[in-house]
Amino acid sequence: MEGVDHLAHERNKSEFDVDAMKIVWAGSPHAFVVSDRISKLVASDPGFRKDNRSTLSRKELFKNTLRKAAYAWKTIIDLHLSEEEAAKLRFYVDEPAFTDVHWGMFIPAIKGQGTEEQQQKWLPLAYKMQIIGCYAQTELGHGSNVQGLETTATFDPQTDEFIIHSPTLTSSKWWPGGLGKVATHAIAYALLIVGGREQGVHGFIVQLRSLEDHSPLPGMTVGDIGMKFGNGAYNAMDNGVLRFDHVRIPRNQMLMRCAQYTCLCMPSDAKLILEPCILIRVSQVTCEGKYKQSDVPRQLVYGAMLYVRQTIVADASCALSRAVCIATRYSAVRRQFGSQNGGPETQVIDYKTQQSRLFPLLASAYAFRFVGEWLKWLYADVTQRLQANDFSTLPEAHACTAGLKSLTTTATADGIEECRKLCGGHGYLCSSGLPELFAVYVPACTYEGENTVLLLQVARFLMKTVSQLGSSKKPVGTIAYMTRVEHLMQCRCGVQRGFAELSADLVEAAVAHCQLLVVSKFIEKLQQEIPGKGVKQQLEVLCNIYALFLLHKHQGDFLSTGCITPKHAALANDELRSLYSQVRPNAIALVDAFNYTDHYLGSILGCYDGNVYPKLYEAAWKDPLNESVVPDGYHQYIRPLLKQEIRTARL
Numbered sequence: 001m002e003g004v005d006h007l008a009h010e011r012n013k014s015e016f017d018v019d020a021m022k023i024v025w026a027g028s029p030h031a032f033v034v035s036d037r038i039s040k041l042v043a044s045d046p047g048f049r050k051d052n053r054s055t056l057s058r059k060e061l062f063k064n065t066l067r068k069a070a071y072a073w074k075t076i077i078d079l080h081l082s083e084e085e086a087a088k089l090r091f092y093v094d095e096p097a098f099t100d101v102h103w104g105m106f107i108p109a110i111k112g113q114g115t116e117e118q119q120q121k122w123l124p125l126a127y128k129m130q131i132i133g134c135y136a137q138t139e140l141g142h143g144s145n146v147q148g149l150e151t152t153a154t155f156d157p158q159t160d161e162f163i164i165h166s167p168t169l170t171s172s173k174w175w176p177g178g179l180g181k182v183a184t185h186a187i188a189y190a191l192l193i194v195g196g197r198e199q200g201v202h203g204f205i206v207q208l209r210s211l212e213d214h215s216p217l218p219g220m221t222v223g224d225i226g227m228k229f230g231n232g233a234y235n236a237m238d239n240g241v242l243r244f245d246h247v248r249i250p251r252n253q254m255l256m257r258c259a260q261y262t263c264l265c266m267p268s269d270a271k272l273i274l275e276p277c278i279l280i281r282v283s284q285v286t287c288e289g290k291y292k293q294s295d296v297p298r299q300l301v302y303g304a305m306l307y308v309r310q311t312i313v314a315d316a317s318c319a320l321s322r323a324v325c326i327a328t329r330y331s332a333v334r335r336q337f338g339s340q341n342g343g344p345e346t347q348v349i350d351y352k353t354q355q356s357r358l359f360p361l362l363a364s365a366y367a368f369r370f371v372g373e374w375l376k377w378l379y380a381d382v383t384q385r386l387q388a389n390d391f392s393t394l395p396e397a398h399a400c401t402a403g404l405k406s407l408t409t410t411a412t413a414d415g416i417e418e419c420r421k422l423c424g425g426h427g428y429l430c431s432s433g434l435p436e437l438f439a440v441y442v443p444a445c446t447y448e449g450e451n452t453v454l455l456l457q458v459a460r461f462l463m464k465t466v467s468q469l470g471s472s473k474k475p476v477g478t479i480a481y482m483t484r485v486e487h488l489m490q491c492r493c494g495v496q497r498g499f500a501e502l503s504a505d506l507v508e509a510a511v512a513h514c515q516l517l518v519v520s521k522f523i524e525k526l527q528q529e530i531p532g533k534g535v536k537q538q539l540e541v542l543c544n545i546y547a548l549f550l551l552h553k554h555q556g557d558f559l560s561t562g563c564i565t566p567k568h569a570a571l572a573n574d575e576l577r578s579l580y581s582q583v584r585p586n587a588i589a590l591v592d593a594f595n596y597t598d599h600y601l602g603s604i605l606g607c608y609d610g611n612v613y614p615k616l617y618e619a620a621w622k623d624p625l626n627e628s629v630v631p632d633g634y635h636q637y638i639r640p641l642l643k644q645e646i647r648t649a650r651l
């Protein structure tokens, strides 16, 4: 019945203060208040409904996304929402759209790569959405290999311009979100050519479409790349294709934070002011087209990817927690087998197999939340150091963002699929919310750095650390533990053999390094003051589940390296079962702590009141296929079949 909480009996079992846990999950009392208010605002506004998405054609889905983006922007303006509130509103609207890339990549790239002048010129336009940006790096022929990008940006000293060109089919920009139909501007990454010499890949601000009538500017061939995986909402995103035909842009539209191109013969206003605080020595291009590499690590050009990767880790905890919330609530509602003397059947959440599949994912959602909080701090710290020309922690920041992005997105994509399976047949219904969540989420394993490619970066960082062990340079920070692998230096066999030959093993070592990071940051979180009755105890249980589940899953490695004995492995397994029993009475409260509205969850199986079956049944009749009792096509195809008239039917 409506209004009845079918999960009340579960909520009454809770042994901790759920409201206090909601604040832990949100990050602070302030963050909780903002999230709670904005999520309810979105949920209560029919303009943000999303339950009809699966019935829309791609063009309807896309146009509806434009409507929602415009409606969200109007809401932000009308309600005078802060930047924090606006970001929360876009999050709870939960619609993959060009705004993700505009706010999530285009603006951060200008903030991270643009000079003071360039920021002053472009950011106000972007913040007011008077321009809409995309991040055009990937090409048809290259995505992972950024240095292999073929788009060219040739400096013309006669006109003080760059000529942006797509010299080959494979140099076509391909995939950038928002590019296909919406973006007016792009940050296009291209191979800089000065005086006939290639100077590496740099970012350039390029206007794509008229701000008057939205038509592509001369020299631009631009469109959408077509339907993507599943019928999911990611098809609302216009990932695009773009070819440049000798497009000219002013020299001051090259993102210059990492380099300065000063034409000594040019008037002083042609001189692009460097971010003075960031430079040791600037790169210069004279009128004769001479370029000198700056002291600033060229990888600062990749800064936007560092930023987005750390946001993707936080996003993984959100996506996984959504799936776990759905699967946990449904596992408490669903009963199957086990009826004693005509009594109720057993809740599937009481089966040890269900617990052993579900509770490690619940623990992972919390683990990723906390490592994401730490990674946000690490990114802010490295950004501050860069301002002071301190590049010392940049390699570690790159390894951590790359590795944790890879680890958490792989675990989350696999976890969402596992949650679908944990819900049995009903998990395969769109109304469960899980198929779409999976379809929208899985590209996270590929975009912003293909996960294996990123793990290879971590492996390279680890091997470089090992190679320095014999030197005076002691490992610090997240690799301090590696002093304990000094023996690798003695045998040297592990270091000398080819990186490529051992890359599959090194990727596993990179995963292990990142898992250690997640566990250690969870433990550090528990060392903080955590208010609320029973809250810290619950988090300790989840931390132990996360760590012991990994030990159990990889016990072969631990046993073969002598890190643990078979007895340790058995004890870990026994302890896991005991920990699952401790979570069981608190499971519903632990997912209630995510504080997701039914609107945001978008799932009948995960609805707060657990009133699943009446809602499933009601939803079925809303499907367009049920608009007529006798389906379209009966008379043309089915009736001839049934009446054995098929030979004469006009098919």
Ligand SMILES: CCCCCCCCC/C=C/C(=O)SCCNC(=O)CCNC(=O)[C@H](O)C(C)(C)COP(=O)(O)OP(=O)(O)OC[C@H]1O[C@@H](n2cnc3c(N)ncnc32)[C@H](O)[C@@H]1OP(=O)(O)O
Residues within 6 Å of the ligand: 100, 101, 104, 105, 135, 137, 138, 143, 144, 145, 146, 147, 177, 299, 300, 302, 303, 305, 306, 308, 311, 312, 315, 394, 395, 398, 446, 447, 448, 449, 450, 453, 457, 460, 461, 464
């Ligand atoms: C939720 C919100 C969603 C927000 C919205 C998100 C929606 C999704 C939008 C998706 C957007 C995209 O996909 S945008 C496109 C994303 N594309 C990518 O991520 C491309 C991935 N590829 C790369 O990053 C690079 O090609 C990489 C694999 C690192 C190789 O680069 P290079 O060849 O230039 O460098 P290498 O030779 O490997 O390494 C040279 C040295 O540079 C260092 N290095 C490499 N990258 C570095 C970096 N980023 N920062 C610092 N240092 C770096 C290495 O550690 C080496 O150090 P030493 O060892 O000391 O020499």
Ligand SMILES: Cc1cc2nc3c(=O)[nH]c(=O)nc-3n(C[C@H](O)[C@H](O)[C@H](O)COP(=O)(O)OP(=O)(O)OC[C@H]3O[C@@H](n4cnc5c(N)ncnc54)[C@H](O)[C@@H]3O)c2cc1C
Residues within 6 Å of the ligand: 101, 135, 136, 137, 138, 141, 142, 143, 144, 145, 174, 175, 176, 177, 239, 443, 446, 447, 448, 449, 450, 451, 452, 453, 456
């Ligand atoms: C939904 C979605 C949105 C996107 N949005 C954007 C965007 O807004 N802007 C943008 O610029 N790009 C975007 N991209 C593109 C994305 O960044 C690239 O697809 C991604 O970086 C992977 O590159 P790739 O496609 O070249 O993969 P590849 O590198 O071709 O990967 C193919 C296989 O090769 C393997 N491989 C590659 N190199 C190595 C190596 N050195 N050693 C071992 N194995 C290797 C990989 O592990 C993988 O298994 C988006 C992609 C998707 C799917």
